[in-house]
Amino acid sequence: MNKTAPAWRHGTPAKTAVVLVNLGTPDAPTAAAVRRYLAEFLGDPRVVEIPRAVWMLILHGIILRVRPKKSAAKYATVWEDAGSPLMVHTKAQTSALEQSLRARGHNLIVTWAMRYAGQGPNSITAVLERLRSENATRILVLPMYPQYSASTTATAIDEALNWVTGLRNQPELRYVRNFADDVGYINAIANQVRAHWQQNPTPALPDASYRLVMSFHGLPERNLKLGDPYFCECHKTARLVAEALNLPAESVVTTFQSRFGKAKWVEPYTEPTLIALAKQGVKRVDVLCPGFVADCLETLEEINMEVRAAFLTAGGEHFHYLPCLNEDPNWISALADLTERHLAGWPATPPNQQALEQQQARAKALGALE
Ligand SMILES: C=CC1=C(C)c2cc3[nH]c(cc4nc(cc5[nH]c(cc1n2)c(C)c5CCC(=O)O)C(CCC(=O)O)=C4C)c(C)c3C=C
Numbered sequence: 001m002n003k004t005a006p007a008w009r010h011g012t013p014a015k016t017a018v019v020l021v022n023l024g025t026p027d028a029p030t031a032a033a034v035r036r037y038l039a040e041f042l043g044d045p046r047v048v049e050i051p052r053a054v055w056m057l058i059l060h061g062i063i064l065r066v067r068p069k070k071s072a073a074k075y076a077t078v079w080e081d082a083g084s085p086l087m088v089h090t091k092a093q094t095s096a097l098e099q100s101l102r103a104r105g106h107n108l109i110v111t112w113a114m115r116y117a118g119q120g121p122n123s124i125t126a127v128l129e130r131l132r133s134e135n136a137t138r139i140l141v142l143p144m145y146p147q148y149s150a151s152t153t154a155t156a157i158d159e160a161l162n163w164v165t166g167l168r169n170q171p172e173l174r175y176v177r178n179f180a181d182d183v184g185y186i187n188a189i190a191n192q193v194r195a196h197w198q199q200n201p202t203p204a205l206p207d208a209s210y211r212l213v214m215s216f217h218g219l220p221e222r223n224l225k226l227g228d229p230y231f232c233e234c235h236k237t238a239r240l241v242a243e244a245l246n247l248p249a250e251s252v253v254t255t256f257q258s259r260f261g262k263a264k265w266v267e268p269y270t271e272p273t274l275i276a277l278a279k280q281g282v283k284r285v286d287v288l289c290p291g292f293v294a295d296c297l298e299t300l301e302e303i304n305m306e307v308r309a310a311f312l313t314a315g316g317e318h319f320h321y322l323p324c325l326n327e328d329p330n331w332i333s334a335l336a337d338l339t340e341r342h343l344a345g346w347p348a349t350p351p352n353q354q355a356l357e358q359q360q361a362r363a364k365a366l367g368a369l370e
């Protein structure tokens with residue numbers, strides 16, 4: 001990256017850009033691709049907070065020798081023709097958001113980036129650099145994590161702020177911290193559950209044989225004790241969804257999935273909880289993952305395959321997985337609202353036509369200045 005290059009080309013109008021940021025995913029469902037991805041992801045000190053020297057030995061000596069092959073086999077079960085589900089949905093969400101904002105009269109660049117994308121064109125740094133070369137003088141970074149965590153949101157924001165630090169001609173940078181209690185996000189989830197209930201009516205609630213399960217990605221308990229707000233934000237989301245649905249407390253269970261390693265993570269864990277529920281006589285569960293706005297390995301394989309099998313084997317009868325919000329129109333509209341609110345105060349787009357014409361005339365008179 002050339003940090004001293006002039007940022008904007010004379011005569012080209014300044015633009016405002018929105019960047020949806022997600023975690024990143026392997027390029028292919030192969031051990032080699034998963035190894036590259038996990039090496040970057042699990043090598044991030046924001047993700048695994050144990051002393052570096054010890055962790056690097058464990059990561060490179062054990063984990064990266066064993067896990068890539070196992071994980072690749074799991075990725076293969078959910079891989080789509082167009083690629084990894086996380087990537088496919090992120091791209092589709094980006095175009096849907098762009099269309100929605102355009103329909104509201106905004107002329108914005110809407111694009112996406114991944115936190116763990118190696119040196120490729122989709123990394124946060126590469127995307128921000130590209131935007132700068134396209135004259136984006138205002139950039140809103142929107143991490144696609146409803147609940148803030150240092151291990152997800154903060155590391156994405158760190159990347160953006162590291163990029164802007166030291167630039168000669170810095171763009172204006174804003175970011176969204178979280179949207180765990182955003183009314184549009186909560187209502188989009190509640191509407192999705194209501195639509196599911198219309199197709200699959202529940203018994204009158206509360207009923208001992210039914211639970212709505214909200215499963216969030218887990219986090220080491222130590223991170224919570226050190227002050228990470230993630231666990232509390234997950235509970236806030238779950239409470240607001242339950243309230244929007246008027247659900248009795250006995251009918252709702254909030255759990256945490258995707259535990260990694262041997263340390264204690266925040267509880268209750270999803271799979272053991274569902275096994276226990278089946279053993280207690282719960283026959284039907286409707287399971288959703290509100291902490292993920294795009295379906296991915298952790299929802300499609302872990303929840304909809306592994307946890308489903310565990311529940312049914314333990315005596316459960318009906319396991320309904322509700323997909324993530326993905327490109328749901330209510331969600332895209334909520335995302336457009338969220339974007340508009342965070343862009344508020346920045347000069348309106350599309351750029352003033354007269355100013356644009358003046359800029360172009362000046363550029364013509366001056367000749368190519370770049
Ligand atoms: C120490 C490890 C991990 C922490 C902390 C963690 C937090 C965390 N992760 C997400 C969202 C996703 N995680 C995904 C995959 C995934 N997560 C971890 C580990 C930690 N996550 C691993 C090792 C993996 C890779 C898969 C595997 O080998 O099991 C994904 C899916 C990626 C995909 O390609 O589909 C998402 C999304 C959140 C929200 C979160 C917050 C606390």
Ligand SMILES: [Fe+2]
Nearest residue numbers: 217218258298
């Ligand atoms: Fe994760």
Ligand SMILES: [Fe+2]
Nearest residue numbers: 258297298302
């Ligand atoms: Fe997992």
